[in-house]
Amino acid sequence: MNNLVREHSVTRLFKFMHRLDPAIATAFACIFLLLIIGSFYSASFLSPEYLLQQLKVASFLGVIATGMMIVVLLGQIDLSVPWSVAVGGMMACAAAAYGPLGETLAIPFGIACGMAIGLANGIGVAYLRIPSMIITLATNAVAQGLMVVYTGGFSPQDSATFAMRYLATGFLLPGLPNAVLIWAVVGAATVFVLNRTTFGRSVYGIGNRESAAYLSGINTRRIVMMAFIASGALSAFGGALLAGYASKAAQSMGDPYLLPSIAAVVLGGTSILGGKGSYLGTVAGVILITLLQSILSVMQMPEAGRQIIYGVVIIAMLLLYGRSPATRQ
Numbered sequence: 001m002n003n004l005v006r007e008h009s010v011t012r013l014f015k016f017m018h019r020l021d022p023a024i025a026t027a028f029a030c031i032f033l034l035l036i037i038g039s040f041y042s043a044s045f046l047s048p049e050y051l052l053q054q055l056k057v058a059s060f061l062g063v064i065a066t067g068m069m070i071v072v073l074l075g076q077i078d079l080s081v082p083w084s085v086a087v088g089g090m091m092a093c094a095a096a097a098y099g100p101l102g103e104t105l106a107i108p109f110g111i112a113c114g115m116a117i118g119l120a121n122g123i124g125v126a127y128l129r130i131p132s133m134i135i136t137l138a139t140n141a142v143a144q145g146l147m148v149v150y151t152g153g154f155s156p157q158d159s160a161t162f163a164m165r166y167l168a169t170g171f172l173l174p175g176l177p178n179a180v181l182i183w184a185v186v187g188a189a190t191v192f193v194l195n196r197t198t199f200g201r202s203v204y205g206i207g208n209r210e211s212a213a214y215l216s217g218i219n220t221r222r223i224v225m226m227a228f229i230a231s232g233a234l235s236a237f238g239g240a241l242l243a244g245y246a247s248k249a250a251q252s253m254g255d256p257y258l259l260p261s262i263a264a265v266v267l268g269g270t271s272i273l274g275g276k277g278s279y280l281g282t283v284a285g286v287i288l289i290t291l292l293q294s295i296l297s298v299m300q301m302p303e304a305g306r307q308i309i310y311g312v313v314i315i316a317m318l319l320l321y322g323r324s325p326a327t328r329q
Contacts, residue, residue, distance in 0.1 A: 023269025027284035030267075034291040041298045052177070058290035059179035060168075060242050062283065065261040066190050067234030069282045070227045072265050073194075073207045075274025076125060076132035078231045080117055081261055083143035085254030088114045088236025089243035090147060093158035103161045107240050114236020115229050117143055122225030147251060156249050164244030179241060186234070191279050203227060207274030259310040264289045267313065 038045035064081060071078045078084075092110030095102045117139055124135035160168075170178045194200035202223045205213040214220045238257070243249040268285030270277025289310075296306050 024281040056177040059183035062183040062286045064238040065264045067231030068261040079136040080140040082254035084235035085239035088239030089249035092240040096161045110240045114232040118229040118232020122228035126221040126224035168244030
């Protein structure tokens with residue numbers, strides 16, 4: 001009886017591995033390899049406390065990368081992430097200075113500011129037909145300028161609200177950081193939207209071939225605009241969480257998240273040309289990038305070296321997908 005159960009379990013494992021996307025399997029294999037490498041540099045690298053801390057750090061990138069994935073599935077890119085994150089955090093903290101009502105509306109206000117940036121990006125890409133790389137870079141510069149004007153060029157003085165700090169650092173469930181729980185909720189909602197709704201199916205359709213999606217009756221412009229709004233909202237929400245984690249916002253708080261968010265999405269098997277990818281892959285990519293950052297920090301790798309590594313990863317995966325027969329014809 002035990003042998004039958006064991007054989008059945010092995011058979012199910014092999015079937016699961018057969019269905020698993022090769023890119024996702026590779027990402028999880030790399031995670032396992034990094035865990036082994038990290039254990040040689042630090043004895044506590046494999047301790048449950050350290051791994052839970054890394055998962056908590058990964059949650060902020062995970063929320064931001066979720067929005068990036070939705071845009072990349074369209075075959076587009078969002079380069080306004082750095083200042084969408086900063087605007088979300090800074091405006092949430094700024095709202096907190098206006099009494100109890102401001103504290104209540106702090107996080108929604110920060111997210112609304114991110115949605116405004118996403119709306120500008122979406123209108124530019126969907127209706128004005130401006131390449132996403134150009135319009136998102138332009139809105140990023142505009143957002144940066146507005147924040148510099150708002151702060152007068154100095155560091156923001158407003159502090160995060162109790163709710164922001166609790167969401168980023170608190171524990172609703174014993175042993176499980178709220179940040180991880182929030183990422184799980186965001187991820188579950190994203191999986192449902194992408195796989196069970198018309199919007200999600202439309203995103204994949206547009207990513208595969210926008211003209212065919214349009215001829216099939218999909219309002220491609222509205223879908224593209226909504227995707228960029230979602231990206232801006234999630235980036236701003238990530239910024240509000242980061243502000244809660246640090247107890248205040250900073251003008252450069254979003255800079256370290258642009259390349260990692262793109263790298264996490266691409267490493268997880270989402271084609272940068274659009275139309276192909278799963279959220280499980282993005283989760284694997286986020287964890288992989290977080291562990292890589294941790295190991296590079298232990299190795300005292302300078303920031304320039306980290307950026308070079310992220311860039312090489314993105315270029316390598318772009319070349320891989322560009323030569324893949326599964327990409328758009």
